[in-house]
Amino acid sequence: MGCSDDEHIVMLPMLAHGHLIPFLALANQIQQTTGFTVTIANTPLNINYLRSTTANSESKIRLVELPFCSTDHGLPPNTENTENLSLDRIIDFFDATKSLKTPFFNLLVDITQKQGKPPLCVITDIFCGWAVDVAKSAGTVNVTFTTGGAYGTLAYMSLWLNLPHRNLDCDEFNLAGFPDRCRFHITQLHRFLRMADGTDSWSRFFQPQISESLQSYGMLCNTDEQVESQALEWLRKFVKIPVWSVGPLLPPSLLNKSITSKQHSGKVPGLSTKKCLEWLDLQEPDTVLYISFGSQNTISASQMIGLAVGLEESKIPFIWVTRPPIGFDLKGRFRSEWLPEGYEERIAAVKKGLLVKNWAPQLDILSHESTGAFLSHCGWNSVMESLSQGVPIIGWPMAAEQGYNSKMLVEEMGVAVELTRGVQTSVEGKDVKKVIELIMDRRGKGREMKENAAKIGQQIRASALVEEQGKSLNDFVTSLINTRQQQSLPSSNHS
Numbered sequence: 001m002g003c004s005d006d007e008h009i010v011m012l013p014m015l016a017h018g019h020l021i022p023f024l025a026l027a028n029q030i031q032q033t034t035g036f037t038v039t040i041a042n043t044p045l046n047i048n049y050l051r052s053t054t055a056n057s058e059s060k061i062r063l064v065e066l067p068f069c070s071t072d073h074g075l076p077p078n079t080e081n082t083e084n085l086s087l088d089r090i091i092d093f094f095d096a097t098k099s100l101k102t103p104f105f106n107l108l109v110d111i112t113q114k115q116g117k118p119p120l121c122v123i124t125d126i127f128c129g130w131a132v133d134v135a136k137s138a139g140t141v142n143v144t145f146t147t148g149g150a151y152g153t154l155a156y157m158s159l160w161l162n163l164p165h166r167n168l169d170c171d172e173f174n175l176a177g178f179p180d181r182c183r184f185h186i187t188q189l190h191r192f193l194r195m196a197d198g199t200d201s202w203s204r205f206f207q208p209q210i211s212e213s214l215q216s217y218g219m220l221c222n223t224d225e226q227v228e229s230q231a232l233e234w235l236r237k238f239v240k241i242p243v244w245s246v247g248p249l250l251p252p253s254l255l256n257k258s259i260t261s262k263q264h265s266g267k268v269p270g271l272s273t274k275k276c277l278e279w280l281d282l283q284e285p286d287t288v289l290y291i292s293f294g295s296q297n298t299i300s301a302s303q304m305i306g307l308a309v310g311l312e313e314s315k316i317p318f319i320w321v322t323r324p325p326i327g328f329d330l331k332g333r334f335r336s337e338w339l340p341e342g343y344e345e346r347i348a349a350v351k352k353g354l355l356v357k358n359w360a361p362q363l364d365i366l367s368h369e370s371t372g373a374f375l376s377h378c379g380w381n382s383v384m385e386s387l388s389q390g391v392p393i394i395g396w397p398m399a400a401e402q403g404y405n406s407k408m409l410v411e412e413m414g415v416a417v418e419l420t421r422g423v424q425t426s427v428e429g430k431d432v433k434k435v436i437e438l439i440m441d442r443r444g445k446g447r448e449m450k451e452n453a454a455k456i457g458q459q460i461r462a463s464a465l466v467e468e469q470g471k472s473l474n475d476f477v478t479s480l481i482n483t484r485q486q487q488s489l490p491s492s493n494h495s
Ligand SMILES: O=c1ccn([C@@H]2O[C@H](COP(=O)(O)OP(=O)(O)O[C@H]3O[C@H](CO)[C@@H](O)[C@H](O)[C@H]3O)[C@@H](O)[C@H]2O)c(=O)[nH]1
Pocket: 017, 018, 019, 147, 148, 292, 293, 294, 295, 296, 297, 321, 358, 359, 360, 361, 362, 363, 378, 379, 380, 381, 382, 383, 385, 399, 400, 401, 402
């Protein structure tokens, strides 16, 4: 490869749970594959969080704090993460992250002085387009990392850069980067994107950050060449910079399918993990519906009632991660009045349902043999975790690129059915019951989805092995080193 292990790569994830974790997983892969020093920079509370998740592991990743004061930007004290921020404030928070520019530059200068050469590259989030210039000023290059998949990332970028839904009379439209057959629908767009016109605060943040990030040396995408071959082809054409697929970055515990409470993922299970696994052990294989909306989303109060009614009427066993509905403190106490009267007692009495407050051991649940389907907001990590276990999905996309992930799962992969979109729709018990019956049906459409998910699951588990991802990472690192060597040659050698 023509490289030495004294190389250094510096990473900067966006300040959000769904981004920190894939960055950490990528950092570990790079470290294991290349032996390079890898530093992750972020704000103090996020570094603390990363430190706590790596405390008992062998991780050799360096974690460096960058100063950030949320109140300087009119945000609540100690806001360093999108979690618990209302949607209206998220764009102010994203905007505030641009203040990391100077501390990040100073970190690169410091590393350069100590090592006698600049880092090989910096790997930053797709929302940190400003890092392209910072990397250049520090004598290195920026590589942009998308924590989403190829299809979702392409749709997200193209929509923000082109705003094709503006000035249209109909609700369906084509999108640059996709073939004509992939028609998009206005309801697949998040509320803020739907209203964006290029002058609003969301456009003013996303348009320059995305277009600047496309000036990077290359892009890393959290997906696999086999799983998203077509979408990767479209993405490469659109971004016009090299794209390396380095994913899906899944925890090793998911790579061996099917565990029960007796052979759980290795850690000593916490109380909630133990409870969930023991409950799952009581159920028949492939019968349980798992319901969760990721790390930071919840649904509206009326949707919660509709979902509860549908679950009860369908009579299937389920585990539901419940959070206070929209408008209430997400970390607050869950009140029984948010569910139909006597609900929790009734479902507990018939041992049909388990409500887990706020956070569940998702990986353990999805890899349990009793789990048969997942009602999900279609965040990319949830999608890959579910499919890696051959578990088909009921889509309920809410924000970010989730609507496009869901579209791909339904139209391209045949592994999902959509229940609804967003948090403003009305969800009726009978509609919930209908999609559950469809996905749990082990004949017809349900069986087809299950079989497709099983096939994709095999591909994902094979490609998520360290050696497989190592190939793509080696390729990426070799390209960086060759480019640096070519650039340091005397100019006469270029001619
Ligand atoms: O009760 C829970 C809920 C979530 N998780 C874990 O939290 C992660 C959630 O990630 P994801 O499904 O991607 O959802 P978000 O946290 O909402 O992810 C954000 O980041 C993703 C990656 O960029 C995007 O695809 C999403 O749209 C964006 O909302 C997964 O690893 C889950 O296993 C749990 O372990 N327990």
